[in-house]
Amino acid sequence: MKNIPVLLVYVTSLMEYILKQAAADLARDRVVIGVCDGPMLAKKQYADLIEPIEKRMQNVEQYIKSIKPGLIVEVEPITDPYGPSIIDENLEAIVVSKETFPGGLSVNRRRSEKGLSELKIEVVDLVSEETSGDKLSSTSLRKLEAEKSGYEQDT
Secondary structure (H helix, E strand, C coil), X not given: CCEEEEEECCCCCHHHHHHHXXXXXXXXXXXXXXXXXXXXXXXXXXXXXXXXHHHHHHHHHHHHHXXXXXXEXXXXXXXXXXXXXXXCCCCCEEEEECCCHHHHHHHHHHHHHCCCCCCEEEEECCCECCCCCCECCHHHHHHHHHHHHCCCCCC
16 A cells, blocks of 8 residues: 555544554555644534644654654645545545544545545554543543643533
8 A cells, every 4th residue: 555544533642643553554655644623623622722733733744754754744634524535546545443434435435426446444443541441532631631730611
C-alpha cells in the first residue's frame, strides 16, 4: 500500500495515535491524515478545550515523522466526514476503528459514485480505559482534564 488516508475524529487522544501508528506502518510512500475542524467539532463535549487546528495538525505531522521519517505526510483540516478520501484518486486504503467502520464503507460508496476505486478498509482495535473498560477517547481525556482543573462545561 502506498497512500493511506486516515479520517480521525480528534487528533490528540491515544485512540487516534493508534490509528495513526497503523497508517504509518501500512504506508510505504505517503500518508494523508484528516484532522477535524469547524463543524466536525461543534457537538464535541468540552470542545473549547480542544487545541487549535494548527497545533493539532503540527502534532500529527511530527508524530508520524517520528515513527517513519521518510514518509510523505499530508495533514489536512477536514470539515466533513470525508475530507480528501473521496477526491484523492491515488489513495489505496483507509484506516478505521471498529466504531468508525461504517464511515469507511460510506467513503467507498462516495468514491464509487465519483468513479474512483474503492479503498481497502484496515480495521484497528482501540485501547480501553483500565478502570471502566470503555474505549479511550479524546472526549474522556478532555473530561478528565476538566475535572482535574475544576472546569465547568458550557451547556
